[in-house]
Amino acid sequence: xxxxxxxxxxxxxxxxxxxxxxxxxxxxxxxxxxxxxxxxxxxxxxxxxxxxxxxxxxxxxxxxxxxxxxxxxxxxxxxxxxxxxxxxxxxxxxxxxxxxxxxxxxxxxxxxxxxxxxxxxxxxxxxxxxxxxxxxxxxxxxxxxxxxxxxxxxxxxxxxxxxxxxxxxxxxxxxxxxxxxxxxxxxxxxxxxxxxxxxxxxxxxxxxxxxxxxxxxxxxxxxxxxxxxxxxxxxxxxxxxxxxxxxxxxxxxxxxxxxxxxxxxxxxxxxxxxxxxxxxxxxxxxxxxxxxxxxxxxxxxxxxx
Numbered sequence: 001x002x003x004x005x006x007x008x009x010x011x012x013x014x015x016x017x018x019x020x021x022x023x024x025x026x027x028x029x030x031x032x033x034x035x036x037x038x039x040x041x042x043x044x045x046x047x048x049x050x051x052x053x054x055x056x057x058x059x060x061x062x063x064x065x066x067x068x069x070x071x072x073x074x075x076x077x078x079x080x081x082x083x084x085x086x087x088x089x090x091x092x093x094x095x096x097x098x099x100x101x102x103x104x105x106x107x108x109x110x111x112x113x114x115x116x117x118x119x120x121x122x123x124x125x126x127x128x129x130x131x132x133x134x135x136x137x138x139x140x141x142x143x144x145x146x147x148x149x150x151x152x153x154x155x156x157x158x159x160x161x162x163x164x165x166x167x168x169x170x171x172x173x174x175x176x177x178x179x180x181x182x183x184x185x186x187x188x189x190x191x192x193x194x195x196x197x198x199x200x201x202x203x204x205x206x207x208x209x210x211x212x213x214x215x216x217x218x219x220x221x222x223x224x225x226x227x228x229x230x231x232x233x234x235x236x237x238x239x240x241x242x243x244x245x246x247x248x249x250x251x252x253x254x255x256x257x258x259x260x261x262x263x264x265x266x267x268x269x270x271x272x273x274x275x276x277x278x279x280x281x282x283x284x285x286x287x288x289x290x291x292x293x294x295x296x297x298x299x300x301x302x303x304x305x
Contacts, residue, residue, distance in 0.1 A: 202230050
């Protein structure tokens with residue numbers, strides 16, 4: 001967020017003020033429970049509206065004001081009608097999954113979302129299993145079974161880009177996470193990358209397009225062996241999780257410390273704590289069981305800066 005002031009539960013926004021449970025776009029003020037309503041003010045329960053003011057339950061409007069459910073009202077009619085709607089929302093709330101009750105002041109129910117949980121970026125940032133998503137009240141979309149006629153298995157893809165001819169553009173390459181044709185269930189049980197264990201919405205196969213092949217050749221990169229979906233999740237797996245752990249600085253100086261553990265790294269210069277272990281504690285996205293050595297800012301700067 002950029003230029004946000006007095007906001008709560010908002011995201012992907014710029015220059016917001018006095019907004020609550022709002023998502024997307026810029027220059028918005030006094031808006032609640034809405035999405036992507038740029039350059040607007042006093043918006044509630046609305047979606048994809050722009051340059052507007054005083055909207056309630058509207059979608060796709062542009063340069064409008066005093067509208068309810070996309071219907072135009074006078075200022076006086078609007079100000080009299082909206083409080084009645086809010087009172088009705090409290091008196092007869094929407095009953096969602098798992099007994100959840102949505103009165104006025106709640107964001108749109110999850111079961112009304114157009115996308116299933118595993119089709120949205122929520123799965124990228126906060127991954128859930130099918131069972132966990134269902135238990136939380138989200139919908140889930142099972143991947144379609146695809147029957148592509150694979151003409152080249154991933155194991156037969158040349159390791160060096162120099163060995164790849166233009167004929168690759170005509171091939172249907174099987175994803176390395178998919179079970180090759182002819183393998184039995186033992187393949188799934190013995191291969192971590194098999195389709196049965198892949199949770200990446202694997203497409204099972206893919207093709208290489210001309211511009212992509214030109215890029216690989218120019219950068220001297222090998223051809224991929226995973227489908228685009230599996231490649232995407234492989235990149236996400238390299239990011240740290242959206243979680244913080246309380247940890248001690250791993251700088252043990254000379255004496256070492258059981259609380260800090262043994263970093264295995266020998267300092268190249270004297271730090272502020274001398275020969276004793278660093279006393280600094282902090283929060284980090286690196287979990288304690290990870291192999292990386294995590295220093296506090298002061299010790300890190302002593303070694304690097």
